[in-house]
Amino acid sequence: MSKKLKAVIIGPGNIGTDLLMKMQRSEWVEPVWMVGIDPESEGLKRAKEMGMKISSTGIDGMLDQVIKDDIRVAFDATSAYVHAENSRKLNELGVIMVDLTPAAIGPFCVPPVNLKKHASQLEMNVNMVTCGGQATIPMVAAVSQVQAVEYGEIVATVSSRSIGPGTRQNIDEFTRTTAGAVEAVGGADKGKAIIIVNPAEPPLMMRDTVHCLTKEKPDQAAITTSVHNMVREVQKYVPGYKLVNGPIFDGNKVSVFMEVEGLGDFLPKYAGNLDIMTAAGLRTAEMFAEEAYNGTITLPERG
Amino acid sequence: MDLTGKNVTLHDMSLRDGMHAKRHQLSLEQMVAISTGLDDAGIPLIEVTHGDGLGGSSLNYGFPAHTDEEYLNAVIPKMKNAKVSALLLPGIGTVDHLKMARDCGVNTIRVATHCTEADVSEQHIGMAAKMDMDTVGFLMMAHMVSAEKILEQAKLMESYGANCIYCTDSAGYMLPDEVSEKIGLLRSELNPNTELGFHGHHNMGMAIANSLAAVDAGANRIDGSVAGLGAGAGNTPLEVFVAVLDRMHANHGVDLYKIMDVAEDLVVPLMDQPIRVDRDALTLGYAGVYSSFLLFAQRAEAKYGIQARDILVELGRRGTVGGQEDMIEDLALTMAKEKGLI
Numbered sequence: 176m177s178k179k180l181k182a183v184i185i186g187p188g189n190i191g192t193d194l195l196m197k198m199q200r201s202e203w204v205e206p207v208w209m210v211g212i213d214p215e216s217e218g219l220k221r222a223k224e225m226g227m228k229i230s231s232t233g234i235d236g237m238l239d240q241v242i243k244d245d246i247r248v249a250f251d252a253t254s255a256y257v258h259a260e261n262s263r264k265l266n267e268l269g270v271i272m273v274d275l276t277p278a279a280i281g282p283f284c285v286p287p288v289n290l291k292k293h294a295s296q297l298e299m300n301v302n303m304v305t306c307g308g309q310a311t312i313p314m315v316a317a318v319s320q321v322q323a324v325e326y327g328e329i330v331a332t333v334s335s336r337s338i339g340p341g342t343r344q345n346i347d348e349f350t351r352t353t354a355g356a357v358e359a360v361g362g363a364d365k366g367k368a369i370i371i372v373n374p375a376e377p378p379l380m381m382r383d384t385v386h387c388l389t390k391e392k393p394d395q396a397a398i399t400t401s402v403h404n405m406v407r408e409v410q411k412y413v414p415g416y417k418l419v420n421g422p423i424f425d426g427n428k429v430s431v432f433m434e435v436e437g438l439g440d441f442l443p444k445y446a447g448n449l450d451i452m453t454a455a456g457l458r459t460a461e462m463f464a465e466e467a468y469n470g471t472i473t474l475p476e477r478g
Numbered sequence: 479m480d481l482t483g484k485n486v487t488l489h490d491m492s493l494r495d496g497m498h499a500k501r502h503q504l505s506l507e508q509m510v511a512i513s514t515g516l517d518d519a520g521i522p523l524i525e526v527t528h529g530d531g532l533g534g535s536s537l538n539y540g541f542p543a544h545t546d547e548e549y550l551n552a553v554i555p556k557m558k559n560a561k562v563s564a565l566l567l568p569g570i571g572t573v574d575h576l577k578m579a580r581d582c583g584v585n586t587i588r589v590a591t592h593c594t595e596a597d598v599s600e601q602h603i604g605m606a607a608k609m610d611m612d613t614v615g616f617l618m619m620a621h622m623v624s625a626e627k628i629l630e631q632a633k634l635m636e637s638y639g640a641n642c643i644y645c646t647d648s649a650g651y652m653l654p655d656e657v658s659e660k661i662g663l664l665r666s667e668l669n670p671n672t673e674l675g676f677h678g679h680h681n682m683g684m685a686i687a688n689s690l691a692a693v694d695a696g697a698n699r700i701d702g703s704v705a706g707l708g709a710g711a712g713n714t715p716l717e718v719f720v721a722v723l724d725r726m727h728a729n730h731g732v733d734l735y736k737i738m739d740v741a742e743d744l745v746v747p748l749m750d751q752p753i754r755v756d757r758d759a760l761t762l763g764y765a766g767v768y769s770s771f772l773l774f775a776q777r778a779e780a781k782y783g784i785q786a787r788d789i790l791v792e793l794g795r796r797g798t799v800g801g802q803e804d805m806i807e808d809l810a811l812t813m814a815k816e817k818g819l820i
Contacts, residue, residue: 328537330804335595343597347572367536370569374594375797384804386537420811428537432808 180464181245183208183270184227185234185261186252187218189339190275193441194250194453195222201457203464207244210234234261241268247474248460251276254341255348266299269475271463273456274302277348283356285309286458287408288316294462297472301459304356305349306448307331307370307383309455310416314385314431315361317405318422321397325427326388327363329353332371334378337446346370363387381435381447382419389427398422398429412458413451414438479694481728487699488730489523489675490516490716492745493553494565496707497529498770499753502542506552512744513553516704517560519736521716523586523699525563526553529709529770530801531590532564532579533571538804539770546575550582561585565616567801568598573605580609588644589635590616592799593623596631600638607639614675615640618800621651621766625663632664642673642699647688648800650681650710650763654691665696675699678714680706681763683755685714686722693728704737705745710769711759717741758786765794774803778810783819 182204184191191209198206209222214231223229228244230236240246248271251258258278265272274281281300284293285308293301303309311329318324331353342349350368357366373379402422409416415436423430437443437450466472493509513524527546528534535542544552546564554562563586564579576587587606589599599615606613615635620628632643645660657676664674676692678685678701689700702719706712717737723730755763758776762769767790775786775793789810798805814820 326537330538332802332804340597343595344600346568346598347574347601350569350572369536369538369801371799371801372569372592372595372598373797373799373802374592375799379796382805382808384538384808388537420808420815423807423811430537430807432804432811 178464178468179203179205180247180460180467181205181207182248182250182460183210183237183246184250184252185210187211187216187222188252189442190252190449190453191250192218192221193449194252194456195225195227196440197438197453197457199225201461203461204248204457207246208237208240210237234264238264238268241265241270242477246270248273248463250456250460262300269477271460272300273459274300275452275456277305277352278302279352283360284459285312285316285356285360286412286455286462287313287405288360290459290462294466295471303452303456303459304360305353306333306452307349307368308353308356309451310381310383310433310435310448311385312356312361313405313409314402314433315357315363315387317401318387318389318398318429319362321394321401323390324363324387325390326365326367327357327361328367328386329357330369330371330384331448332373332379332382333448334381334445335372335374336378337381337442337448338372378443378445380445383433383435385431385433387429389429393424393427393429395424402431412454415444415447416451479690481690481693481723481726484693484728485698486693486723486728486730487523488521488716488720488732489525489563489699489701490521491525491701491703491713492705492707494525494527494529495709495713496703497542498709498773499707499712500748500750501773502528502540504543506544506548508748509549510552510556512704512740513560514556515740515744516737517557519740520732521560521737522731523563524560525565525588526550527564531567531571532575547578547582550579550584554583563588565590566602567591568602570801573602576602576605580611586612586614588614588616589640590618590646593617593620593628593631596634599635603635603638603640612642613640614642614644616644616646616677618646618648619768620645620660621647621649621656625660628660629663629667632668636668636672640672642675643668644675644677645692646677647679648768649766650679650685650769651766652688653682653684654687657688657691658695661692661695661697673698675701677701679708679763679769680711680714681755681759681769686719689714689719690722705741706753707745707749708753708769710762710772711755712753715741758790761787761790765791767794768798768800771803771806774806778806782810782814784810784813784817789813
């Protein structure tokens with residue numbers, strides 16, 4: 176059998192299209208279906224030109240093809256409102272769901288921190304948190320892996336052009352979800368998240384600041400090493416993930432200043448916030464594929 | 479300029495914008511003393527929260543001496559006539575904070591966004607309006623875009639349910655003609671029932687002149703701060719503005735001597751530094767930079783040996799907006815590295 180897992184992408188917008196372009200280079204995941212709801216949409220037309228099978232009637236338009244085409248993994252880049260139904264229908268057919276919406280019905284997944292665990296347990300639905308979460312939680316975890324973190328705070332600054340109407344209408348969801356994952360995945364006792372939207376032209380690169388308060392005096396050498404190691408882990412799937420300054424120590428406060436440059440596939444390079452989501456989503460599916468190929472997990476049985 | 483008979487609602491900022499100048503360390507006793515003094519002087523509306531609004535408590539902006547809830551619960555029960563407002567910046571605070579403020583008895587919610595990003599305020603303005611609160615849309619850094627853009631964004635906030643729109647000179651950059659143009663366009667194009675407000679900073683020495691221009695162009699709510707206690711070179715000094723309005727025969731309902739006394743006896747003594755147009759505050763106005771960056775830039779200067787003025791000018795060049803305080807240390811570190819200082 177091919178080692179590649181075959182995939183369906185739901186939502187042919189910016190995220191879905193960028194994901195498709197990245198997936199076409201993947202050794203582990205093969206894009207087969209693109210699902211939308213508007214037959215006239217640019218995204219579906221584009222996907223068709225790129226050789227994808229398309230459904231313009233949501234996932235219902237392709238469910239009967241899932242087994243025949245051996246679809247094993249789905250990426251949902253639609254909205255929190257429809258995600259639960261998409262996930263239920265596809266999970267029933269044994270398809271692993273990577274959730275790029277804020278629905279978060281499955282556990283949070285930040286690849287260098289907890290992906291291995293999710294993959295080894297064959298979690299059938301994992302949630303990719305938020306762009307700010309993907310960019311910052313590895314840094315919180317880098318500190319909390321050295322010593323206890325009482326409080327973790329992240330500030331994500333994104334260009335106005337890179338955030339869509341969905342995020343804007345429910346910006347509270349970003350701050351709540353990210354803060355929750357700073358705790359649940361980052362390992363901070365208490366989490367706080369702030370997002371700033373900047374309209375400067377030319378658009379600014381995504382920037383992220385991470386502050387942690389350690390319970391005891393910070394072990395500067397160990398934290399510095401841990402932060403640099405973690406940056407390298409993220410760079411494996413987001414090459415433009417860059418430590419600009421830090422870690423800086425001030426009492427029990429540890430601060431790091433990051434910049435995230437995207438690959439510029441479908442989305443411009445400044446939109447590192449979107450790029451890190453698609454790259455993390457793909458990395459997640461690849462890990463499931465690797466584990467299945469190595470026989471450490473067994474994908475759901477099919478007749 | 480003839481302001482005879484015009485009605486002006488004065489809104490005090492000393493216990494919110496002033497929190498920037500106090501590094502968010504005002505005590506409950508100080509808040510209560512100043513707010514009761516303002517209430518007694520006839521100030522109708524007083525803002526109380528962390529300098530960066532509800533939920534601003536953070537390493538990024540500074541942890542306050544007390545929570546927003548503690549401040550609100552200390553001040554509101556003591557008010558005889560004055561109402562209390564709270565600021566909320568979407569991306570920092572959430573509707574949960576908004577509901578908390580309402581439960582504490584806050585009358586007015588001011589939802590603040592950068593002047594081009596009004597669409598992040600829909601859920602907060604909508605919720606406040608639904609709860610029948612006095613709901614204000616607060617467009618910050620309004621000097622950065624045209625009057626037409628401000629109008630477009632104001633209309634969004636109006637459509638979400640705001641009954642009052644502010645043109646906010648967060649950087650203290652505007653000159654009176656710009657205020658007249660922006661407020662004038664809002665007045666002619668927004669719903670006639672929508673109130674208009676102006677919030678100034680004194681970084682270019684223009685706060686009083688700009689506030690007068692705003693009233694003349696159709697604004698009826700003016701923010702100021704007793705003794706000017708606010709970010710940068712402070713807000714429009716309320717006691718001065720009251721005296722000027724008196725001379726111009728505008729209606730403001732405030733007792734001049736009483737507010738002078740609050741300024742002199744209560745506020746000036748608690749200042750950590752004089753609130754004045756020093757070279758760094760002037761740079762804020764001149765370069766068009768968010769006023770609360772001032773103390774952060776001065777601390778970065780002390781820590782990394784890069785002049786605050788140079789940091790602020792570079793922040794202006796990069797088009798930073800309100801809330802990007804984290805850029806200051808980051809930039810100071812980068813500049814210090816380039817100069818071989820660290």
